[in-house]
Every structure is written in C-alpha cells, then in structure tokens.
Amino acid sequence: xxxxxxxxxxxxxxxxxxxxxxxxxxxxxxxxxxxxxxxxxxxxxxxxxxxxxxxxxxxxxxxxxxxxxxxxxxxxxxxxxxxxxxxxxxxxxxxxxxxxxxxxxxxxxxxxxxxxxxxxxxxxxxxxxxxxxxxxxxxxxxxxxxxxxxxxxxxxxxxxxxxxxxxxxxxxxxxxxxxxxxxxxxxxxxxxxxxxxxxxxxxxxxxxxxxxxxxxxxxxxxxxxxxxxx
Ligand code: DC
Numbered sequence: 001x002x003x004x005x006x007x008x009x010x011x012x013x014x015x016x017x018x019x020x021x022x023x024x025x026x027x028x029x030x031x032x033x034x035x036x037x038x039x040x041x042x043x044x045x046x047x048x049x050x051x052x053x054x055x056x057x058x059x060x061x062x063x064x065x066x067x068x069x070x071x072x073x074x075x076x077x078x079x080x081x082x083x084x085x086x087x088x089x090x091x092x093x094x095x096x097x098x099x100x101x102x103x104x105x106x107x108x109x110x111x112x113x114x115x116x117x118x119x120x121x122x123x124x125x126x127x128x129x130x131x132x133x134x135x136x137x138x139x140x141x142x143x144x145x146x147x148x149x150x151x152x153x154x155x156x157x158x159x160x161x162x163x164x165x166x167x168x169x170x171x172x173x174x175x176x177x178x179x180x181x182x183x184x185x186x187x188x189x190x191x192x193x194x195x196x197x198x199x200x201x202x203x204x205x206x207x208x209x210x211x212x213x214x215x216x217x218x219x220x221x222x223x224x225x226x227x228x229x230x
Contacts, residue, residue, distance in 0.1 A: 006031070006224055008127040009134035011193065012147030014181045015154040017204060017212070018129040021147070023078070024213050025220070026127040033078055034071065034120055036130035036137070037100075039113045041091035042069050042082045044103040048095075054102045061108045069116065094162075094169055097177060101184040104131075110190055132191040134199050143223045144199035145216060153205050154178060 008031070010022050019035050026033035046067040052059045068083050079088045090096070103109055117137045120126060128137070134144035155175040162169050185193040195201060200219050204212045 005121060005123075006125045007121050007138045007141040007143075008220060008224070009138050009141035009144045009196075009199075010127065010129040010147060011131055011134050011144070011196070011199065012129075012202075013149070013151075013154070013193070014178055014185070015158045016147040016149050017157070017209070018147050020209065021145075021212060021216055022127045022129040024209075025216060028217065029125070029127065029220075032120065032124035032126045034117060034126060034128040035078070035080070036113065036117055036128055036133060038080045038088075038091060039069050039116065040104045040109070041096050041100050042080055042087055043067055043109055043113065044096055044100045045087055045091050046082055047103060048099065054099065057106065057108075060103075060106055064108050064112050067112075069113070094167065094173075094177075097181075101181050105184070105188040105190045107190055131185055131193040134196040135194060136191045139196075143220050144196050145219065146195040146199040146201045148201065148203050150205040151175070151178060151182070 006029075008022075008025060008029075010018050012018050019037070022035070023033055025031070043064070047054060047060065047063060050063055050066075052063050054060070066083075068081075070081050072079050072081055079086050080091065081087065114132075114137055117128060117130075117133075121128065121138055130137070134141050134146070152175070155171060155178050158178070159169070159171045159174050162174070200223070202212065202216060202219075207215070
C-alpha cells in the first residue's frame, strides 16, 4: 500500500449495511469505493457461466485468469464489469448468494482478487468493504471498522430490499442463508471473518442509517485526522 494513501477498511457480517455505509463515506470523503464482495460474486457468476464444477479446484484454477473484473463509475454509480459486461444487478440474485460462499474460500480466487484490491489501494485513497480488508488486504489500513447487527434485523432489512426488487424470497429463506453465510465466513480456513484487534466495532442493530453514518465519520475523523472542511 502506498503510504500516502488513506485506506478505510470496513469488515463485518453479511447484510450489515457495509456497502451502503462505505458508499456514503467514499462520497463524502471523495475517495474511491470498492465493494470487494461484489468481486467474489462476479467471479462466482463467471464460473457458473463457464459451467465450472465448484468442487473442481483444477478447473477453477484454469478459469480464474479468464475473468477480467473492474469497476467503472457511470452516472455517479459504481458498476462492476466482468469481461466488459455490466454484471452489477445479476450478481445480487439469490442463486449467486447461495453459491458465493463456496467460491470465496478458494485460495487461488482470493489471491487473484486480493491482488486487484491491493493495486486499487495503491492507486487511490479508498474505502473498501468486505471480510478480510483490515486483516489481510490492508493490515495497515488508516482506519478499520468492524460492522455487526442482530441477525434477525439483518434478515428483515435484506427481505425488504429484495421485496422492493420484486424478488420472491421468503424471510425464512433469507434468514437461513444469512446464518449459513455467517457460519461459512467465520469458520473457513482461508482468511476467515475476524475482527482485527485494532478495529472499531460498529453495531448498527438500533441505529438509523444517518446515526450510523455520523458515528462512522466521527470515528474516521478521530482516527485518521481527516479534515472534512478543507
Ligand atoms: O459482502 P457480500 O455478501 O457481497 O460478499 C459475498 C461473499 O464474498 C460472502 O460469502 C463473503 C465473501 N467475501 C470474502 O470472502 N471476502 C471479502 N473481502 C468480501 C466478501
């Protein structure tokens, strides 16, 4: 990481609102924003499109390098492209959520994506969210936040989000999927989700988005000595 760059690392459980907060912070701080989870989702989509058996590590290793994943900022929105195709909407679908935790623990996938993430951090001041940003990708991040919230509340929020998009998924299905992903994320051998010892924990169970944003900004200002009024 270029020592001159400021990196805000945001880790935490699925559906805690990490991406929403990270986007708001990046906009306010005028930093680049990287949703690292979207990269694992795009890679999962790539394997599915190429009919790769997710248990076949040789096939996966042979296919990783054929995925060119990048972010493009279009109409004030960060979009993710896989081999020049905008996959921003597709990767949010349930069939990807169900498969992505099979893909994210695979070492060669992590290596490829962490390389891209570190390169982005060396090029820009950045806000990046994920599971291992403060522990593996940027252990020397300027500020580390670790987000958590009550699982039921997280499932309710996600359910409301999917209902708004007319995706017919039940609350129970979402709750079960979240519990499984929490288990998979925290128990996997490769880069499990853990709270870095120098991260500030942000539990947003009872916080509005505005309260959460103000709190995060206060933590960043205190820890990174960023002057927001310059
Ligand atoms: O944040 P998300 O739900 O979009 O992440 C998708 C998956 O990718 C999830 O199973 C966790 C995994 N992930 C990871 O292993 N490391 C990251 N830095 C980001 C996400």
